[in-house]
Amino acid sequence: xxxKLGSRALRGESVRGGRSRLAEMELPDDRVRLKAxxxxxxxxxxxxxxxxxxxVVFGGxxxxxxxxxxxxxxxxRFTPAAVxxxxxxxxxxxxxxxxxxxxxxxxxxxxxxxxxxxxxARPGPLAVFTATPHGAAAPLLAKLFAARAAARANxxxxxxxxFHVVDLSADFRFDxxxxxxxxxxxxxxxxxxxxxxxxxxxxxxxxxxHGTMPQHAAQPGCFTTAVVCAAxxxxxxxxxxxxxxxxxxxxxxxxxxxxxxxxxxxxxxxTLYSYNPLTHRHEAEMRKLLGAACRxxxxxxxxxxxxxxxxxxxxxxxxxxxxxxxxxTDADRxxxxxxxxxxLYGERSFVRATTTPPKLTEVVGTNRCRLGVAVRGxxxxxxxxxxxxTKGAAGGAVQWMNRLFGLDERTxxxxxxxxxx
Numbered sequence: 001x002x003x004k005l006g007s008r009a010l011r012g013e014s015v016r017g018g019r020s021r022l023a024e025m026e027l028p029d030d031r032v033r034l035k036a037x038x039x040x041x042x043x044x045x046x047x048x049x050x051x052x053x054x055x056v057v058f059g060g061x062x063x064x065x066x067x068x069x070x071x072x073x074x075x076x077r078f079t080p081a082a083v084x085x086x087x088x089x090x091x092x093x094x095x096x097x098x099x100x101x102x103x104x105x106x107x108x109x110x111x112x113x114x115x116x117x118x119x120x121a122r123p124g125p126l127a128v129f130t131a132t133p134h135g136a137a138a139p140l141l142a143k144l145f146a147a148r149a150a151a152r153a154n155x156x157x158x159x160x161x162x163f164h165v166v167d168l169s170a171d172f173r174f175d176x177x178x179x180x181x182x183x184x185x186x187x188x189x190x191x192x193x194x195x196x197x198x199x200x201x202x203x204x205x206x207x208x209x210h211g212t213m214p215q216h217a218a219q220p221g222c223f224t225t226a227v228v229c230a231a232x233x234x235x236x237x238x239x240x241x242x243x244x245x246x247x248x249x250x251x252x253x254x255x256x257x258x259x260x261x262x263x264x265x266x267x268x269x270x271t272l273y274s275y276n277p278l279t280h281r282h283e284a285e286m287r288k289l290l291g292a293a294c295r296x297x298x299x300x301x302x303x304x305x306x307x308x309x310x311x312x313x314x315x316x317x318x319x320x321x322x323x324x325x326x327x328x329t330d331a332d333r334x335x336x337x338x339x340x341x342x343x344l345y346g347e348r349s350f351v352r353a354t355t356t357p358p359k360l361t362e363v364v365g366t367n368r369c370r371l372g373v374a375v376r377g378x379x380x381x382x383x384x385x386x387x388x389x390t391k392g393a394a395g396g397a398v399q400w401m402n403r404l405f406g407l408d409e410r411t412x413x414x415x416x417x418x419x420x421x
Contacts, residue, residue: 053125053162053405054081058140059132060110061085063253064168066097067394068129073103075412078127078401082119085110113140120144121151125162127401130169131394137169138189145193164404165197165216166397172197172218173285183281200289201228202399202409203349217400222392223248223305224285226316229351229369230384231286233341235293240320240380244290244299248316249306254388269309277304312421313360314388322378331355334375341371348410350391350399358385365418367395390415 055072057065060083072080083093089112094101096110119126130137152158174180177191188194198205198214205213220228227246234240249272252263261267283303291298308315326333334355341353351369358370364387372383386392395413402409 051077051125051162053078053127054119055079055127055129055401056082056084056116056119058084058113058116058128058130059136059169060093061088061096062131063389064393065129065131066100067389068131068168068397069093069097069100069105071390071394071398071412073100073105075398077405077407077411078398080105080108082115083108083110084113084116086113116140116144117147120148121156121158123157123159125159125405126164127405128163128165129397129401130165130167132169134170134184135186135189136171137167138171138193140189141165141167141171141193142190145190160215162405164401166400166404167197167216167218168393168397170221170281170285172216173199173220174288175199179284183284199285200292201225201232202396202403203345203351204228204232204289204293205403213404215404217404219393219396219400220285220289221282222254222314222386222388223250223280223282223303223316224289225392225396226314226369226384226386226388227282227286227301227303227318228289229386230316230318230371230382231290231320232293233344234320234337234380234382235290235297235299237340237344238294239323239337239340241323242299242321244286244301245319246286246301246303246316247306248303248314249308250314250388251308251310251312253311254314268307272306272308274304274306278302280305310360312364312387312389314384314386314392315360316384318382318384320380320382322375322380324378326375326377330375330377334373337375337380338373341373350410350413353382357383360385361417361419361421363387363391363417364421365390366415367391367399367413368417 055078057068057080059065065083069080069083072078088096088110091110093105093108093110130141132140148158170184171189172194175194177188177194180188197216197218199218199220201220226248231244252268280303283301286301286303287298290301338353338355345351350367351371353371353373355373357372362370363385366387367390369384369386369391374381387395399409399413402411
């Protein structure tokens, strides 16, 4: 089933540019270059200069999918062409998400996931987002990739250069199926696909030795994104050592759309409590991604998550130990660290540090991450705020898809905050 939007999006041709002009940021410690394309090619993938790419969303009725659709409705290069749901097939998308009425999603209806194979078997570009529950994405994608392989075997010419998947579940966040199975206590649904995905915060993905982007990507968890955005630069620059302690508070939307005791308004609206202290499954993601920053050291992360009396956002406090003995005032040292972090991330990054503790209202509704840096002696404290639905999920996924298609990663994501919500 192809919506009118999808039919329009499939028309047109991709344009392969020549040699690209590159804006490059050098990481001070190892000279790794993060490249942002202006035209032509980026990281080995031809950039789509004038093409509007159809985007399909699986797991389409949840909060993260709703946020994805909000972003895609106004994206200049991706257009929502099909929204798949196991529970809402045939229902209007705007019935599940009334706040999306009055956009290009008017008239679009959910379709059953069985129709997804048709999209995977079609020639032409395609952006795929999977926002299904943990454990459901891998077997689903295994079936869809099999349909694509069958179409190719039957002579259909498929363009893999312009076919990319970004997964928002946890299914492709580890390249070792056994490690994933230990954390999620179930067999992995598609271990043969793990090598096709790279998992990282988009800003942190290091180019491979061949200078190419991955074919597909996995967006880290929302807690992981908030913490790794804050701690990663200090490990990358070799400024800290030892363990990392994290206390982070998330809004109720982080628990998903299905009602539960954790999201019931009378129980949550005026209280604050921790849960799964030192046992939360995002700890392993944090260790893995911070280990990549410091070349495999995998620092121990002691993580205590909290549930807060609000809907959107994560506020994280991260404590680390500076490697060097203090020289100068704490204020001057904090300012110097802020400068190094901002230089590392670059002027156009969604991540920005200051010496002022950030507030959730600065980032809710946006793809930004704001960091606050404080120092006392060798103790370093970084506070980090993100919108869990945007930077921690849908926005990060769109940022990844921009990069995979060779677009400026900020495309469609330069969003004003809500301010009050």
